[in-house]
Amino acid sequence: MESYITISSLNDFIFCPKSIYYHGLYNTFSKEIFQQKPQIDGNYAHKTIDEKNYSTKKSILQSIDIYSEKYGICGKIDVFDSVTGKLTERKKNIIKIYDGYIFQVYAQCLCLIEMGFIVNEIVIHDLSKNKNYLIPLPSVDMEMFLKFEETIYKMKHYSIEEPLVNINPEKCKKCIYSNLCDQSLC
Numbered sequence: 001m002e003s004y005i006t007i008s009s010l011n012d013f014i015f016c017p018k019s020i021y022y023h024g025l026y027n028t029f030s031k032e033i034f035q036q037k038p039q040i041d042g043n044y045a046h047k048t049i050d051e052k053n054y055s056t057k058k059s060i061l062q063s064i065d066i067y068s069e070k071y072g073i074c075g076k077i078d079v080f081d082s083v084t085g086k087l088t089e090r091k092k093n094i095i096k097i098y099d100g101y102i103f104q105v106y107a108q109c110l111c112l113i114e115m116g117f118i119v120n121e122i123v124i125h126d127l128s129k130n131k132n133y134l135i136p137l138p139s140v141d142m143e144m145f146l147k148f149e150e151t152i153y154k155m156k157h158y159s160i161e162e163p164l165v166n167i168n169p170e171k172c173k174k175c176i177y178s179n180l181c182d183q184s185l186c
């Protein structure tokens with residue numbers, strides 16, 4: 001059976017390709033052992049959704065499993081209104097809309113479309129500032145959509161043996177895997 005790329009690992013891969021290898025290793029441990037505050041805050045943002053407390057309306061889909069055979073990706077959506085076609089991903093304290101954030105909502109959007117839903121709007125919501133960022137649909141932002149497809153391709157063909165180029169010491173300092181990583185610069 002072909003393995004699927006998890007949507008949550010897209011951001012990690014962009015941060016540093018090698019981190020997805022350690023992400024896989026750490027998944028076998030209790031999350032509390034290695035997560036630092038930013039990761040814990042991120043999970044808190046999803047807690048209400050994971051517990052399906054966001055809304056009792058049947059048209060609001062929360063935390064459902066999604067997948068795309070075409071892209072070989074799987075994961076969960078945050079919130080999707082199946083009547084209006086609005087897909088929302090909530091995050092805590094957004095400093096910048098990184099490409100990884102956009103790729104995550106693109107992945108969710110493309111999975112939903114493949115599963116037969118119509119997606120009309122994508123929003124990333126900053127819980128701390130109560131601010132919405134409207135993300136153009138992949139069908140109208142061809143440049144970003146091609147970057148997304150290229151990232152999926154690279155992830156599928158990535159090997160841990162590949163030497164990293166342009167390792168950024170600032171990233172290594174922030175990386176939760178730096179203690180394990182043999183290429184860490186900190």
Ligand code: SF4
Nearest residue numbers: 016172175178181184
């Ligand atoms: S420590 Fe540095 S090189 Fe290693 S996974 Fe983290 S960011 Fe990448």
